[in-house]
Amino acid sequence: MPTLRRDFESRDDLIAHYREQFPEAAAVSDWVSDTRGGRDAAEALLDNVDPVEYGRTRNHLSGAVTRLSPYLRHGVLGLAETRDAALAKVDDPSRAYKLVNELAWRDYYRRVLAEIGDAVWDDREPYKTGLDAEDYADDMPDDVTNAETGNDFVDGSVRELYETGYLHNQQRMKLAAYVVHWRRVRWQAGAAWFLSHLLDGDVASNNLSWQWVASTFSHQPYIFNQENLRQWMGGRFTGDSVGGGSPFRGEYDEIKARIFPRA
Amino acid sequence: MNENARDKAVIWVHDEMLSLSWLGYVRRAAERTEIVGAVFVFDDTWVADERLSLKRLVFMAECLEQMPGVEVRRGDVVQEVSAFAEAHGTTRIVSLASTSPRLRRQGEQLGVDWVCEPPFVELPARIDLKRFSRYWGKAKSRVFRTTEEIMEQA
Known part of the structure; x- marks a missing residue:
């Protein structure tokens, strides 16, 4: 019926x-x-x-x-x-x-x-990260989707996405950047994952924002460091991982050298 | 198609128009047409393809709860909206225009008469959309006006 x-x-x-x-x-x-x-x-x-x-x-x-x-x-x-x-x-x-x-x-x-x-699902332009689209994984890593990376910002934001269907724009951009640039996953996988869970998910704003972060719809990739993360998170997240390290620690040049080694 | 069928229409309520105000808006735009019903269809293919989670469906259902008179179905959108129109003695379907490729495809199959929503900003045709900055360069001098002012100048 x-x-x-x-x-x-x-x-x-x-x-x-x-x-x-x-x-x-x-x-x-x-x-x-x-x-x-x-x-x-x-x-x-x-x-x-x-x-x-x-x-x-x-x-x-x-x-x-x-x-x-x-x-x-x-x-x-x-x-x-x-x-x-x-x-x-x-x-x-x-x-x-x-x-x-x-x-x-x-x-x-x-x-x-x-x-x-x-074509909103296709790369609008090549990545500007020194990497080719083929260098990025097709699927979301399980530890990210299970909120088990051990990083307080990543896991906390993923849980919030699942529970509320909403993320603040700073969390969206940073979580997307983590998925695409730190974990080297194609933006399409991340965009599809967000569409499943966001109450406001639509292919226009969602996909094109992921492309903006990825650099396939912008002049450069969006990245951040721990200092920047802490500036906006109001104490809710530190960006630290279990054990005290952080993938986001360091100056921008150091982070770029780590995540974009061929740039 | 006889004349009676052309004088009546149903409204296809899709997922970008979940407010009662759009029904009045579409009704006014489809002048000289008797609106004989409105239907929303939870699109099984969309729900499966985008792996929509329960909270999104609940959110949409709550929007629909505040839209009395809209019949809520699930299934194949084209099939269900066509059947709804037929049951109401018409083949004419009106709806709010969308840029979603999914909704456009379905609208095309249904032969929908689209009604455009009030413009957020009036821009020249074929503006350069390569970057937001180019769009904003054209939009910013025109967008800080109320809809009424924009319509007066159109």
Whole structure:
């Protein structure tokens, strides 16, 4: 019977119905996010958006991020509508600059997707890492997907992805960089893994952001070091691994020499 | 196709329009057409291909809960939406335009009449999208306006 119920007595009732209908999705990951779907939740978040604080603090894990992305992805909120709401909160449009700029990234990625279609899964350009696409593994390493690398940032972020379906942008970029550059895995494997778990997963923003990190859609690879990681993580993650070492320790030149030996 | 079939349409609600406001928007855009139903289909192929986890399906289901009047199905999107339209005495299907290749392919197979959402920014055709900076160079002088202002200038 292809028609699904829509008369749920409670959230638990709804979850149980979908768990029963889609056992394969529950097998991928059985977690359910605290983030609620629906227009009411989206409007409540939109009411709380502070464009000025967003511009000032958004890179910090504890910053005034909007968490609107699942709602924008699924059209619960429109891009233009969200921009209008942001502009209405400031006396001068320039005070909403960063928020509108970030919404523009989403518009940009959608426009690129309209041009390239399914080629969003292909490298837009060669890697600028001194390595060829063939040098990268096709599959995600088990220790990463099982959150068993022993690194507090990597494992903590992976668990958060599974449990909430959301990661702060700094975590996304750094986790993607770890997968592609430190573990030398093709960005496509990482992008597909994110799509499984992110509430806001879509091939436009997700794949093209992975390509940006990988350097197949940018002039250079995105990397970071432990100092940079600690700057934005607000004490939640140190970047240390069990035993006290860290793959992210060192100056940028030292890290580049380690992970891009042929560059 | 008889005239009655052309005067009626159903709305295909897809995964990029999970708000009741789009139904009103599409309804207004499809003027002189009687909207006789709306349907969302959980796409079994998409769920399998992208290995979507339970939390995403729950999130979408919660969005749909706040969209009364939308029938929720699962299966093959083209087959289910066609059957829904047929059951409502029409072959005409309207929906919100998307840049997703998956949704575009399905829309093409269904012969969907697409309705475009309000523009985030109006840009010249064929702008250079090689880098965000090139897009932003064109967009930044036009995007800090409300939709109403953009529409007035269009």
